[in-house]
Amino acid sequence: MDTTAVQVRRLVRVYGDHQRGVRALDGVDLDFARGSFTAVMGPSGSGKSTLLSCIAGLDRPTEGDVLVDGDNVTFWAEDARTQLRRERIGFVFQSFHLMPYLTAAQNVALPLRLAGRKADPKLVRTLLEQVGLAGRAGHLPAELSGGQQQRVAIARAFATSPAVVLADEPTGALDTATAKDILRLLRTAVTDLRQTIVMVTHDPVAASYADRVVFLVDGRVAGHMEHPTVDAVAGQLAQLDQLVAAAPAAPAVAR
Numbered sequence: 001m002d003t004t005a006v007q008v009r010r011l012v013r014v015y016g017d018h019q020r021g022v023r024a025l026d027g028v029d030l031d032f033a034r035g036s037f038t039a040v041m042g043p044s045g046s047g048k049s050t051l052l053s054c055i056a057g058l059d060r061p062t063e064g065d066v067l068v069d070g071d072n073v074t075f076w077a078e079d080a081r082t083q084l085r086r087e088r089i090g091f092v093f094q095s096f097h098l099m100p101y102l103t104a105a106q107n108v109a110l111p112l113r114l115a116g117r118k119a120d121p122k123l124v125r126t127l128l129e130q131v132g133l134a135g136r137a138g139h140l141p142a143e144l145s146g147g148q149q150q151r152v153a154i155a156r157a158f159a160t161s162p163a164v165v166l167a168d169e170p171t172g173a174l175d176t177a178t179a180k181d182i183l184r185l186l187r188t189a190v191t192d193l194r195q196t197i198v199m200v201t202h203d204p205v206a207a208s209y210a211d212r213v214v215f216l217v218d219g220r221v222a223g224h225m226e227h228p229t230v231d232a233v234a235g236q237l238a239q240l241d242q243l244v245a246a247a248p249a250a251p252a253v254a255r
């Protein structure tokens with residue numbers, strides 16, 4: 001079986017006019033192995049969100065390809081891309097994005113229902129147990145703490161056993177201790193359950209839970225770091241910030 005969950009090939013995304021527009025991604029090649037945890041970092045505007053959007057099929061690349069589980073999804077029609085997002089991609093957001101009128105269990109079951117699958121109560125219970133919320137199944141989001149809401153969101157993201165979970169600043173709204181709990185949970189999902197996670201973060205502590213960090217600058221891969229530590233990531237980010245600050249203001253498109 002192919003061990004690559006997601007591949008992006010020569011990915012280019014230009015916003016606006018092809019000649020004078022913004023090259024948010026400028027030829028990105030990346031492989032995300034099954035059962036790997038990758039952090040994507042880089043200065044503001046370096047293309048991190050655009051990369052996630054292209055992988056999720058929310059945005060279409062101007063050039064290049066996105067393969068999910070070996071399927072080239074780049075030119076799939078809109079309904080097929082919606083299906084892809086429902087069944088094969090999980091999402092975790094900074095602000096949780098739970099449905100406020102659904103209980104924790106109903107929120108976790110939602111992607112299964114949307115995908116037309118049976119929301120087996122045993123599976124939902126297991127997912128809630130895995131995130132340490134077995135006793136909160138009947139609670140509404142407003143009755144849960146921020147960390148608990150994010151746990152529900154993580155259980156929801158894994159409900160369909162997706163090819164990849166895309167996490168956009170998943171700890172950005174949480175205090176330090178709660179953030180570490182959430183990061184440990186994500187780490188366990190990868191190590192013990194062989195899930196695949198791609199996480200955008202600005203936080204070196206968050207990145208240190210990943211197997212690898214990919215650094216983006218100006219829409220290009222500026223480097224990789226395996227087995228990242230907090231200090232090594234912080235040092236690399238500081239260097240990149242200096243490089244960006246020292247660079248002359250570039251025209252929107254360099255060629």
Ligand SMILES: Nc1ncnc2c1ncn2[C@@H]1O[C@H](COP(=O)(O)OP(=O)(O)OP(=O)(O)O)[C@@H](O)[C@H]1O
Pocket residue numbers: 015016022023024042043044045046047048049050051
């Ligand atoms: N819909 C859009 N229309 C025009 N330009 C866009 C659009 N979305 C993003 N951009 C531009 O593309 C570039 C990359 O943006 P992106 O949001 O991917 O960066 P980012 O690394 O996620 O930034 P941040 O860390 O600030 O969230 C930026 O210059 C941004 O202004």
